[in-house]
Amino acid sequence: xxxxxxxxxxxxxxxxxxxxxxxxxxxxxxxxxxxxxxxxxxxxxxxxxxxxxxxxxxxxxxxxxxxxxxxxxxxxxxxxxxxxxxxxxxxxxxxxxxxxxxxxxxxxxxxxxxxxxxxxxxxxxxxxxxxxxxxxxxxxxxxxxxxxxxxxxxxxxxxxxxxxxxxxxxxxxxxxxxxxxxxxxxxxxxxxxxxxxxxxxxxxxxxxxxxxxxxxxxxxxxxxxxxxxxxxxxxxxxxxxxxxxxxxxxxxxxxxxxxxxxxxxxxxxxxxxxxxxxxxxxxxxxxxxxxxxxxxxxxxxxxxxxxxxxxxxxxxxxxxxxxxxxxxxxxxxxxxxxxxxxxxxxxxxxxxxxxxxxxxxxxxxxxxxxxxxxxxxxxxxxxxxxxxxxxxxxxx
Numbered sequence: 001x002x003x004x005x006x007x008x009x010x011x012x013x014x015x016x017x018x019x020x021x022x023x024x025x026x027x028x029x030x031x032x033x034x035x036x037x038x039x040x041x042x043x044x045x046x047x048x049x050x051x052x053x054x055x056x057x058x059x060x061x062x063x064x065x066x067x068x069x070x071x072x073x074x075x076x077x078x079x080x081x082x083x084x085x086x087x088x089x090x091x092x093x094x095x096x097x098x099x100x101x102x103x104x105x106x107x108x109x110x111x112x113x114x115x116x117x118x119x120x121x122x123x124x125x126x127x128x129x130x131x132x133x134x135x136x137x138x139x140x141x142x143x144x145x146x147x148x149x150x151x152x153x154x155x156x157x158x159x160x161x162x163x164x165x166x167x168x169x170x171x172x173x174x175x176x177x178x179x180x181x182x183x184x185x186x187x188x189x190x191x192x193x194x195x196x197x198x199x200x201x202x203x204x205x206x207x208x209x210x211x212x213x214x215x216x217x218x219x220x221x222x223x224x225x226x227x228x229x230x231x232x233x234x235x236x237x238x239x240x241x242x243x244x245x246x247x248x249x250x251x252x253x254x255x256x257x258x259x260x261x262x263x264x265x266x267x268x269x270x271x272x273x274x275x276x277x278x279x280x281x282x283x284x285x286x287x288x289x290x291x292x293x294x295x296x297x298x299x300x301x302x303x304x305x306x307x308x309x310x311x312x313x314x315x316x317x318x319x320x321x322x323x324x325x326x327x328x329x330x331x332x333x334x335x336x337x338x339x340x341x342x343x344x345x346x347x348x349x350x351x352x353x354x355x356x357x358x359x360x361x362x363x364x365x366x367x368x369x370x371x372x373x374x375x376x377x378x379x380x381x382x383x384x385x386x387x388x389x390x391x392x393x394x395x396x
Contacts, residue, residue, distance in 0.1 A: 012215055020355040020362060026326045029350035029363060033104075037212055037353050038205040040190040041103050045349045047186035050297025058293055058324025061301030065333045066392045070379025078372060078381045084318060084341060085171070085263050085284065087143060090120045091368050092335060092383055095360075096322050096343035097147035097173065099128030103222035104353040106215055107131055110139040111352055115360030117142030119368070124173055124343070128224040133167040145171040147267065149178060149227070150252065152245040156230050161260045172260055173287060174253065177268030179246045182295045196221035250277055257282045265320070270299060272308035278317070285318040285340070292323045292345055303334055307388070310338030328370025332378065336386040 019032045034042050048055030080091040095116040101108030109129045116123035117140025124145040125136045137144055146169045150157055164172060186192075191199055198221070206213045216222065227243060245252075257264055266278050267287035278286050288309055290299045302323040309319055321334050322343035331342045344367065351363035375381070378390050 008214060012211065015211055016355040016358070020358055023354065023359075023362065023366075025366060026347045026350065026363060029347070029354050029359065032355075033350040033353035036209065037104070038202075038209045040187075040192045040202060040205055041212070042353075043186035043190055044100070044192050045104065045346060045353070047184055048293035048297070049182035049184050049295055052185075052293060053297055054290055054295075054299040054301075055293030055324075057299075057301045058290070058303075059326065060396065061303045062324065062326075062330050062333060064393055064396050065303065065337075066394055067329070067332065067336075067374065067378055068390050068392060069377050071377075073379030075376040075379060075381050078375055080368065080371060080375075080383060082341065082383050084122075089122070089341075091371065092331070092339075092341040093119070093121050093364065093367060094145075094320065094341055094343045095121065095123045095348055095364075096345035097124040097126035097128075097175075098345060098349050099126045100130065100222050100224055101126065101349070101352065102130035102219070103216065104349055105356045106219055107135075108352050108356075109136055111357040112348060112360055113139035113142070113144070114357050115348075115364060116140065118361055119364045121364075122171075125169075125226075127175075127227055129226040130222055130224060132226065132229075133163060133169070137167050137169070143171075144169050145173055145263075145265075147173045147175055149175055149243065150245050150248050150256070151230075151243055152247075154255070157256060158259055159230055161256070165260075165262065169262070171263035171265055171284075173265040173267040174256065175267045175291075176248055176253075177270070177289065177291050177295050178244055179248055181244075182291075182297070184294060196223065250281055253283070254281050267320075268295075269309075270296075270302070270305060272305060272312045275309045275312040275317075275319070279313060283317070285320055286313075287320040287322060287343060288339075289322045289343075303330075303337070306334060306337045306339060328367045328372070329374045331367065331371050332374040332386060333391065335383055336390045337388060 023029055082089050082092045095112050105111055109131045113123045113136050122143040122145050124147050126147050127149045146164045263284045265285045266283050268289050269286050270290055275286055288302045302321050318340040320341050321339045322345055325342055334342050347363055348360055351359040380386055
């Protein structure tokens with residue numbers, strides 16, 4: 001039995017390594033993930049809300065932004081190093097929170113944390129994780145942040161802050177753009193739910209993807225166990241919608257600012273006017289985000305609204321950004337427009353689904369390499385030298 005189990009692990013490892021050898025971009029990772037994951041799980045990762053117009057706009061916006069190359073230039077010595085919240089980071093990248101990452105790969109949250117640690121960048125543990133706070137904290141030595149979906153009960157919110165602090169997390173990202181659940185049609189059509197609810201159609205979907213089944217199956221159906229770690233003082237404990245408060249306003253965030261003494265980041269802002277409120281309310285940073293196109297259908301692309309946030313803040317607080325980033329060139333565009341750092345979400349999900357920790361490490365290698373190339377060809381040797389002068393907008 002142990003021999004067979006060992007053989008199974010060896011076969012799975014070889015299959016993942018073979019896929020990884022054919023990957024040279026985040027687009028390649030997406031193609032590989034689509035083949036290996038059950039359709040319902042891939043659609044959960046890949047899909048957006050409603051007509052998915054926000055999803056499409058996020059990517060289209062990058063195509064409307066062009067870079068100005070520079071030559072000749074001396075770019076022999078280049079550095080991607082930045083300082084964020086007093087900590088030096090080797091590159092302006094952050095692994096964004098990914099809900100239910102253990103449906104991509106066995107204990108996917110831990111593979112992401114270890115990959116981030118190998119690159120020396122922050123990893124943000126999702127509130128929808130399938131691992132514990134302590135497990136994620138022990139996965140690699142890199143900086144750890146926690147994403148919080150604010151519950152209806154303030155006592156439960158305080159308890160989250162206490163547990164996160166005791167576990168050693170440096171920062172909390174309060175996600176504010178999920179006041180109500182969105183209509184994600186791909187998930188609705190597939191009957192994809194958290195926790196999983198099995199049906200004959202889902203069993204068939206899994207049976208058609210035996211590698212995923214062999215890897216995930218022995219651990220049971222993925223479940224956002226961390227979300228259910230506290231009795232949040234609400235009825236309908238099996239329904240995640242009852243665990244998110246629709247009454248999340250600036251008064252609540254200011255109250256939480258007093259409760260949490262560490263770095264506090266507001267994630268999910270799309271209105272530039274909110275940046276000044278966040279600054280005045282004592283927040284340490286904001287994340288411009290449309291939840292990767294998974295919440296408001298028809299929303300503006302984050303890269304398009306970024307310059308207005310920069311104008312509002314005036315360099316007085318870090319501005320992080322996510323949604324639609326698929327390459328190091330995309331990252332350069334955001335940095336040139338004033339972002340401090342970029343959070344990578346779906347790109348990392350595709351990578352983990354393709355080859356686990358090795359895939360996640362490789363994805364970060366690719367993005368960092370593309371970022372370095374774009375900087376050099378733009379005649380830039382430091383992140384601080386990326387400015388709007390390198391940007392041109394074109395009609396599409």
